[in-house]
Structure formats: C-alpha cells, structure tokens
Amino acid sequence: MKSPNIRTTLPGPKARKLIKQDKTYVSPSYTRYYPLVVEKAQGLWVNDVDGNRFLDFTSGIAVCATGHCHPRVVKAIKQQADLLLHMSGTDFYYMPQIVLATKLASLIKGKGGKKVYFGNSGAEAVEAAFKLARWHTQRELNIAFFGAFHGRTMGALSLTASKMIQKKHYNPLVPGITHIPYAYCYRCPYNLTYPKCKLGCVDWVEDTLFRTTIPPEEVAAIIVEPIQGEGGYVVPPPEFHKKLNKIAKKYGILYVVDEVQSGMGRTGKMFAMEHFNVNPDMIALAKGIASGMPLGALTARSDIMDWEAGSHASTFGGNPISCQAALATIELLEEGLMENAALQGNYLMNSLGELQNTFECMGDVRGIGLMVGVEFVEERKTKKPAREWRNEIIKRAFEKGLLLLGCGENSIRFCPALTVTSDEIDTCLSILEDVIKKVAG
Numbered sequence: 001m002k003s004p005n006i007r008t009t010l011p012g013p014k015a016r017k018l019i020k021q022d023k024t025y026v027s028p029s030y031t032r033y034y035p036l037v038v039e040k041a042q043g044l045w046v047n048d049v050d051g052n053r054f055l056d057f058t059s060g061i062a063v064c065a066t067g068h069c070h071p072r073v074v075k076a077i078k079q080q081a082d083l084l085l086h087m088s089g090t091d092f093y094y095m096p097q098i099v100l101a102t103k104l105a106s107l108i109k110g111k112g113g114k115k116v117y118f119g120n121s122g123a124e125a126v127e128a129a130f131k132l133a134r135w136h137t138q139r140e141l142n143i144a145f146f147g148a149f150h151g152r153t154m155g156a157l158s159l160t161a162s163k164m165i166q167k168k169h170y171n172p173l174v175p176g177i178t179h180i181p182y183a184y185c186y187r188c189p190y191n192l193t194y195p196k197c198k199l200g201c202v203d204w205v206e207d208t209l210f211r212t213t214i215p216p217e218e219v220a221a222i223i224v225e226p227i228q229g230e231g232g233y234v235v236p237p238p239e240f241h242k243k244l245n246k247i248a249k250k251y252g253i254l255y256v257v258d259e260v261q262s263g264m265g266r267t268g269k270m271f272a273m274e275h276f277n278v279n280p281d282m283i284a285l286a287k288g289i290a291s292g293m294p295l296g297a298l299t300a301r302s303d304i305m306d307w308e309a310g311s312h313a314s315t316f317g318g319n320p321i322s323c324q325a326a327l328a329t330i331e332l333l334e335e336g337l338m339e340n341a342a343l344q345g346n347y348l349m350n351s352l353g354e355l356q357n358t359f360e361c362m363g364d365v366r367g368i369g370l371m372v373g374v375e376f377v378e379e380r381k382t383k384k385p386a387r388e389w390r391n392e393i394i395k396r397a398f399e400k401g402l403l404l405l406g407c408g409e410n411s412i413r414f415c416p417a418l419t420v421t422s423d424e425i426d427t428c429l430s431i432l433e434d435v436i437k438k439v440a441g
C-alpha cells in the first residue's frame with residue numbers, strides 16, 4: 001500500500017530555491033499555507049520537486065475530481081490538442097463545446113430546455129449568472145449570504161462575504177446586494193436550535209427583510225451555495241433551500257445556485273442541490289467540471305437564458321481542450337466515481353465521527369459525500385473557535401505528508417478526488433489523529 005514519503009526537511013533544497021524565486025517574481029496576493037512546490041501528481045498522490053510524496057486530500061481545491069492526471073482525461077486532452085487548441089466559441093462553432101453543452105443540459109433536472117454559457121472559471125460562471133439575472137428580470141437588487149464565496153472579479157466579489165481581506169480596499173463594489181445570514185446551525189446567527197426553529201432564518205427574509213428594506217419585486221436573484229464551501233463547509237438543514245426557493249418563486253425571484261465547489265459528483269450526486277430537492281433556475285459550475293483544465297459554465301433554463309448576441313462572451317471560454325476534458329470527466333463520474341463519492345464520503349464522515357469521540361477540539365463534523373468539514377473549537381461548551389490549532393494541524397499534517405486545506409475561520413475541509421479509496425482515507429485519518437493528539441490532545 002502506498003504511503004506518504006518525506007525524504008527531506010520541508011521545504012527541500014529545490015523547493016526552497018523556487019520559493020525564493022516565486023517571492024521575487026510572483027504576485028504576493030496568493031495564500032500559500034505551506035511550502036509545497038509540486039512537480040507531478042497521479043491519483044491522490046503528489047510529488048514535490050525534491051522527491052517527497054504526499055497524500056492529497058485537497059484535490060487542488062476540489063478541482064481534480066477524477067484524481068490527478070486521470071489517464072482517460074489526459075488521453076482526451078492529448079487527442080484534442082492534435083486537432084484544435086483554440087478558435088473562440090464567441091465567434092465560431094466547434095464540436096466539443098456543442099457536445100458538452102448538450103451533455104450538461106441533459107444532466108439538469110426540471111422541466112423545459114436548458115442552455116449553457118461557457119467561461120474559464122468559477123468567478124466567470126457566477127459573473128455570468130449575475131448579469132443574466134439582471135438581463136432577464138430587468139431588476140436591480142440581489143440577495144446573497146454571509147459566509148458565501150463566489151469569486152474575486154468585481155461582480156462575484158460583490159456577492160462574496162467570506163473574509164474581509166478579500167474585499168479590503170476594493171470598494172465601491174457593485175451596489176444592490178444584501179447579504180443575509182446562512183443556515184449555519186452550529187452557530188445559529190439567531191441563537192435558535194434546529195429543528196425547533198422551524199427555519200426562522202428563512203421566514204425572516206419574508207417577514208422582516210421584504211417588509212422593511214427590500215421590495216421583493218425589485219430582486220433579480222437569490223444567489224446561494226447549496227453547501228457553503230470557503231465559508232466553512234456549512235451544510236444547511238434539509239428543508240432550507242426548498243423553503244427559500246418557495247419564497248423566491250412567490251416573488252418572481254430567480255434561484256441561482258453556485259455549485260462551483262459542491263457540483264460535479266462531489267456530494268455523491270451530480271449536483272449538491274439534488275440532495276435538497278430543488279431545481280434551481282441557474283447553476284454556476286467550474287472546479288471539478290474538467291478535472292483541472294480551466295472551465296466555467298453557467299446553465300439556465302432556456303427561457304431564462306434569453307440574452308442577445310453580443311451581450312456577454314469570453315474569448316477563451318469553453319476552450320475545446322477543456323470541453324473534451326469535461327466530457328471525459330463526466331463519463332467517469334457516471335461510470336462509478338459519483339457512487340464512490342457517496343460510499344467513501346460515508347466512510348470518511350463515520351471515521352471522523354469516531355475521532356470526534358476522542359478529541360474535544362473537534363467541535364462539529366459535517367458534510368455530504370466527499371465535501372466534509374471539521375470545525376475546531378477550544379472547548380465544546382463555549383465553541384470558542386480554535387483557529388491557531390486548526391492552522392497548526394494543517395501545517396503538521398503537511399510535514400507528515402498529508403495535504404489539507406482550511407475553510408471558514410477554524411475548519412479543515414476534506415475534499416479528496418472522487419477516486420479515493422478507504423485505504424487512503426485510513427492513511428489520512430491516522431496522520432490526522434497523530435497530529436491532533438500533539439497539537440490539541
């Protein structure tokens with residue numbers, strides 16, 4: 001069985017040299033949590049430039065859904081590279097974009113036809129949703145959520161409310177957006193308890209927001225993540241989206257769902273919203289859609305995607321190689337990876353649940369499929385966020401050859417490739433246990 005193999009001090013000599021060069025020439029705006037300089041990767045295993053081997057439970061921020069360099073994805077990329085690298089779907093037609101749009105449209109549940117707009121990233125998919133909602137409804141206002149992350153371009157950033165550093169010095173942003181509390185039941189912003197609360201957070205939208213400050217007939221869209229990602233892997237109660245969507249429908253407001261992180265099989269279903277039994281009006285997709293090739297997509301009901309030629313486009317959006325990588329990815333998801341995500345996700349959740357019995361600092365374990373988060377607290381009773389412990393656990397896990405990422409203020413996310421095996425989960429958890437014991441045991 002494969003295991004992590006750390007042969008040098010970290011960072012090793014080659015990594016140290018490259019990091020020094022990076023500091024001179026690369027933008028300092030990136031958040032690097034630990035000094036990993038990647039050379040190559042396969043499946044869940046990442047090699048750095050000094051020959052150290054790591055087990056990757058980040059999948060490149062929930063992107064490499066089929067594992068690093070899945071042979072079928074690589075083959076599709078190589079075949080397409082021999083045929084056509086670029087022509088621009090903005091001004092010309094080409095087969096991979098049309099075939100992928102047809103496939104994506106067929107995956108979206110709900111009545112009526114669907115259409116797809118292609119961009120290059122999650123932010124671009126959200127940006128397109130934001131603009132299309134205005135175009136279609138001719139309304140100016142939008143509702144988004146505290147804790148939400150929708151990207152960093154000015155429109156998407158205006159919808160984002162995750163960390164202050166993402167917005168600092170960038171004002172004024174796009175006006176007309178109201179952020180409201182998400183159903184973060186572990187720390188209910190209204191101090192209520194589910195299910196006794198009967199989802200008072202949703203009632204508040206109609207009873208307070210729409211009665212006092214926001215005329216609902218001026219709201220174009222509610223933009224929401226099915227499960228909050230960067231905000232802390234926060235899973236809302238089962239009825240949350242249904243109830244909120246009902247209010248949206250009552251006032252002709254579009255329900256726009258950001259599945260950039262939660263979509264493409266990660267939760268064991270193609271789209272996380274399927275767990276909540278809601279058919280959204282639009283879905284923003286990116287990250288896992290093309291196993292690492294840059295691609296963003298916005299799907300919408302055909303009657304909603306009614307903008308005119310020239311109203312929105314992107315030179316590189318829907319690049320033919322990215323589209324072929326997406327088609328290969330979707331095939332793999334449907335052939336068994338989605339099922340594996342559900343199966344191994346359960347195993348991961350149960351195993352983390354067992355660890356939680358040992359460690360007081362694991363305040364909350366939550367997730368669906370392979371979108372799993374653990375919130376670290378100083379003590380269960382006060383729920384005081386243990387941010388330093390969380391950071392130290394991630395750092396020490398790296399030193400032992402396990403790649404993890406944080407999310408929210410004090411959580412760790414587990415978002416491995418959908419190819420993950422139970423042996424790989426066991427390896428991850430044995431390192432995690434060891435590290436937690438040392439940091440906060």
Ligand code: PLP
Nearest residue numbers: 121122123149150151229260261
């Ligand atoms: N939306 C969600 C839910 C995300 O998690 C992210 C990225 O983390 C984005 C949008 C932005 O995607 P990108 O970084 O590709 O622009």
